Amino acid sequence: MSKHITASPLERIAVRVQVIPMSIVDGVPALLLSAVVGEGHALPGDNLLVGETLEISAQRILATEARIDEPYIEQLYTFVGPDSAGDASSITVAYLALVPEDRFSDPLKASDRLALGEVIVPWGGETGGPAGVCSPTGEPFALVQDDADILGHAMLRLRGKLDYSEVGFALLPERFTLRQLQDVHEAILGVRLNKPAFRRRMLDKGWLAATGERETGASFRPAELYRYRPTKGA
Amino acid sequence: MSKHITASPLERIAVRVQVIPMSIVDGVPALLLSAVVGEGHALPGDNLLVGETLEISAQRILATEARIDEPYIEQLYTFVGPDSAGDASSITVAYLALVPEDRFSDPLKASDRLALGEVIVPWGGETGGPAGVCSPTGEPFALVQDDADILGHAMLRLRGKLDYSEVGFALLPERFTLRQLQDVHEAILGVRLNKPAFRRRMLDKGWLAATGERETGASFRPAELYRYRPTKGA
DNA sequence: CGAATAGTGTCTCTGAGACATTATAGG
DNA sequence: CCTATAATGTCTCAGAGACACTATTCG
Numbered sequence: 001m002s003k004h005i006t007a008s009p010l011e012r013i014a015v016r017v018q019v020i021p022m023s024i025v026d027g028v029p030a031l032l033l034s035a036v037v038g039e040g041h042a043l044p045g046d047n048l049l050v051g052e053t054l055e056i057s058a059q060r061i062l063a064t065e066a067r068i069d070e071p072y073i074e075q076l077y078t079f080v081g082p083d084s085a086g087d088a089s090s091i092t093v094a095y096l097a098l099v100p101e102d103r104f105s106d107p108l109k110a111s112d113r114l115a116l117g118e119v120i121v122p123w124g125g126e127t128g129g130p131a132g133v134c135s136p137t138g139e140p141f142a143l144v145q146d147d148a149d150i151l152g153h154a155m156l157r158l159r160g161k162l163d164y165s166e167v168g169f170a171l172l173p174e175r176f177t178l179r180q181l182q183d184v185h186e187a188i189l190g191v192r193l194n195k196p197a198f199r200r201r202m203l204d205k206g207w208l209a210a211t212g213e214r215e216t217g218a219s220f221r222p223a224e225l226y227r228y229r230p231t232k233g234a
Numbered sequence: 235m236s237k238h239i240t241a242s243p244l245e246r247i248a249v250r251v252q253v254i255p256m257s258i259v260d261g262v263p264a265l266l267l268s269a270v271v272g273e274g275h276a277l278p279g280d281n282l283l284v285g286e287t288l289e290i291s292a293q294r295i296l297a298t299e300a301r302i303d304e305p306y307i308e309q310l311y312t313f314v315g316p317d318s319a320g321d322a323s324s325i326t327v328a329y330l331a332l333v334p335e336d337r338f339s340d341p342l343k344a345s346d347r348l349a350l351g352e353v354i355v356p357w358g359g360e361t362g363g364p365a366g367v368c369s370p371t372g373e374p375f376a377l378v379q380d381d382a383d384i385l386g387h388a389m390l391r392l393r394g395k396l397d398y399s400e401v402g403f404a405l406l407p408e409r410f411t412l413r414q415l416q417d418v419h420e421a422i423l424g425v426r427l428n429k430p431a432f433r434r435r436m437l438d439k440g441w442l443a444a445t446g447e448r449e450t451g452a453s454f455r456p457a458e459l460y461r462y463r464p465t466k467g468a
Numbered sequence: 469c470g471a472a473t474a475g476t477g478t479c480t481c482t483g484a485g486a487c488a489t490t491a492t493a494g495g
Numbered sequence: 496c497c498t499a500t501a502a503t504g505t506c507t508c509a510g511a512g513a514c515a516c517t518a519t520t521c522g
Contacts, residue, residue, distance in 0.1 A: 014246050015325055053314050054325075078312040078327050080287050091249055091288075091325065093312050126398070164360070179501080196503070197484045204483090214493090220499040221492040413474080430476070431511045438510090448520095454472040455519040 014090040016081075017057045018045035018147075020154050021066045021097045022119075023104050024171050024187045029119040029155065031133065032066045032107060033141065041115050041133075043147045045092075058095040066114060067107040071097035072170030076153050081146055094150040096157065098170040117141055121155050121190055128156045158188050169207075169228040177215055177223035178202065206231055248324040250315075251291045252279035252381075254388050255300045255331045256353075257338050258405050258421045260370075263353040263389065266300045266341060267367065267375065275349050275367075277381045279326075292329040300348060301341035305331035306404030310387050315380055328384045330391065332404040351375055355389050355424055362390045392422050403441075403462040411449055411457035412436065440465060 020043055021032040033041035044065035048057045055073060062068045076094040107114055117133035120140075130148035133141040143151070161167050162185060171184050182198050202208055209229040214222040254277055255266040267275035278299035282291045289307060296302045310328040341348055351367035354374075364382035367375040377385070395401050396419060405418050416432050436442055443463040448456040 012246055012248050048325075054312065075311055077309055078288065091282075091327075093325075177501090194485050195501095196486085199502075201484080218500080219494045221494090221501045223501055411474090428512050429474095430513085433475075435511080452473080453521045455474045455521090457474055 015048035015054075016045055016090050016092040017048055017054060017061060017095065018043050018092055018150060019058050019061050019066075019095045019097055020076075020151060021062055021068050021071065021099065022154065022171075023099050023101050024184050025101050025104060025116065025118070026136075027183050027187050029121075029158075029187050030104070031117050031119060031151070032068075032104065033115045033117050033133065034065050035113045035115065040142050041117070042144065043150065047090075048093075054093050054095075058097065062097055067110060068097065068099055068103060071099045072167070073097050074157070074167075076150060076157060079146070092146070094153065096154045098167060100171060100173045102173060115141075119151065119155060121152075123152075124190065126156060126159055128152060131155050155188075162188055166207075166228065166230065172228075175211055175213065175225040175227055177225060178208075179223055181226075249282035249288075250279055250324050250326040251282055251288060251295060251329065252277050252326055252384060253292050253295050253300075253329045253331055254310075254385060255296055255302050255305070255333065255338075256388065256392075256405075257333050257335050258418050259335050259338060259350065259352070261417050261421050263355075263392075263421050264338070265351050265353060265367065265385070266302075266338065267349045267351050268299050269347040269349065274376050275351070276378065277384065281324075282327075288327055288329075292331065296331055301344060302331065302333055302337060305333045306401070307331050308391070308401075310384060310391060313380070326380070328387065330388045332401060334405060334407045336407060349375075353385065353389060355386075357386075358424065360390060360393055362386065365389050389422070396422055400441075400462065400464065406462075409445055409447065409459040409461055411459060412442075413457055415460075 023030055032044070034044045036042045044061050046057070046061050046065070048054065049060075052060070054075065058073055059069075059071075062071055062073075074096045076096050078091060078093045080089055081092050104116065108116055116136060118136060120132040120134055122132065123129045129152050130145070131152040131154075132148060133143055133151065135141065158167060168181060168184050168188075172180055178199055181202060182193055182195065185198070186193055207229060208226045211225045211227055213225045215225060216222060257264055266278070268278045270276045278295050280291070280295050280299070282288065283294075286294070288309065292307055293303075293305070296305055296307075308330045310330050312325060312327045314323055315326050338350065342350055350370060352370060354366040354368055356366065357363050363386050364379070365386040365388075366382060367377055367385065369375065392401060402415060402418050402422075406414055412433055415436060416427055416429065419432070420427055441463060442460045445459045445461055447459045449459060450456060
């Protein structure tokens with residue numbers, strides 16, 4: 001590590017914002033990766049621009065690099081790492097962005113610089129640690145260590161917050177069936193859940209409003225569609 | 235908000251690290267505040283120096299401004315705010331530091347620039363929001379909005395992690411009684427807990443190792459002293 | 469022995485897993 | 496009527512609150 005002799009010892013450095021655009025695709029946690037010239041794939045990211053807040057910067061990166069608008073967004077953590085030039089150091093702020101599955105298809109069709117990756121979590125429960133990514137056909141993507149760490153943090157955060165927060169609904173369309181909600185939970189937690197218990201728990205929380213409508217196109221009994229109803233107050 | 239015309243739109247700014255040195259004092263969550271000239275009290279903080287990681291910077295600030303060494307330390311969150319000069323913007327990374335109660339007394343005796351503040355959480359459960367501080371005699375301290383927000387985040391984080399992590403033990407000396415552990419939990423959660431249930435839960439987690447020793451100096455039956463035993467593996 | 473707190477046994481209630489049963493759509 | 500899935504009823508088990516009871520130290 002190089003030491004600089006400066007007039008002021010104060011560190012004045014570039015700020016990098018790195019984003020994980022995540023969803024549940026085919027029942028598996030998945031994310032969008034941008035192609036990096038000659039380096040395979042990496043998380044979408046860019047430097048913070050003058051006048052931006054961190055959250056606005058993350059939204060700009062998502063819109064520019066992954067063509068995703070109005071995501072649910074959440075800060076993960078911040079660390080010191082090398083800057084884009086590679087010699088000096090910079091600060092990186094990692095963000096997690098969640099969207100419903102259907103909002104991944106348009107960006108993937110429109111840009112060949114984007115790739116879909118399936119998340120591989122090599123640890124159980126809330127142990128924590130880095131996570132990996134592979135293509136939908138199963139070939140592993142090479143990730144830099146920082147990206148694997150960020151992704152691991154993202155999965156840990158999701159598993160921790162899923163049960164008492166709205167993150168599960170950020171991964172679903174506005175109207176959804178209880179089975180879809182359960183699929184999302186199972187994908188994030190990496191375990192199978194008990195159906196009656198899951199239904200009871202979700203309905204008891206008061207988060208769900210039945211719409212009276214039912215899904216269409218199934219060749220069996222159609223499930224009722226629910227809507228997320230944010231709880232006002234404590 | 236002022237816009238700058240620069241050759242590069244890249245934001246190259248100072249990084250500020252802000253720390254909450256927290257403990258449980260007399261059964262109440264408390265923290266150390268530094269005196270700011272002409273401005274009352276504020277959270278200890280300083281700019282990131284060249285070559286420092288964020289965590290090392292937080293430790294330096296704690297050692298320098300609050301005379302606290304080897305704390306349990308945890309990153310809270312990062313936001314864009316005004317820098318120390320007040321005109322341009324900077325990035326602030328907030329850290330939470332936890333120490334046992336007895337490690338607050340030496341710094342408070344040694345430095346008259348430090349003040350002890352008791353945390354006031356104006357919300358129940360895990361609702362979240364800013365928190366306040368008052369002196370041990372009950373007079374409120376004025377906090378800037380950012381500090382109140384950071385403090386609220388800290389309390390929210392503590393409440394959320396208390397039950398499944400080691401943060402509770404970071405607030406206790408190496409050997410402690412189950413009553414002390416329960417006092418810590420009650421102080422953080424802001425509720426009274428059931429004694430037998432609390433004992434069972436803690437002992438069942440396998441986190442505690444009985445030392446065989448007992449506390450001394452009490453005029454009643456002395457409690458057994460326990461030690462925290464980190465769980466290896468999942 | 470009295471006071472004060474440590475530590476435990478037991479009842480009950482609640483929430484969740486397991487499993488079986490009923491309900492409803494298309495073919 | 497068959498099949499596949501939705502939705503629900505019920506049994507059981509585990510964890511936690513409530514409460515009372517026993518244990519142990521000092522004075």
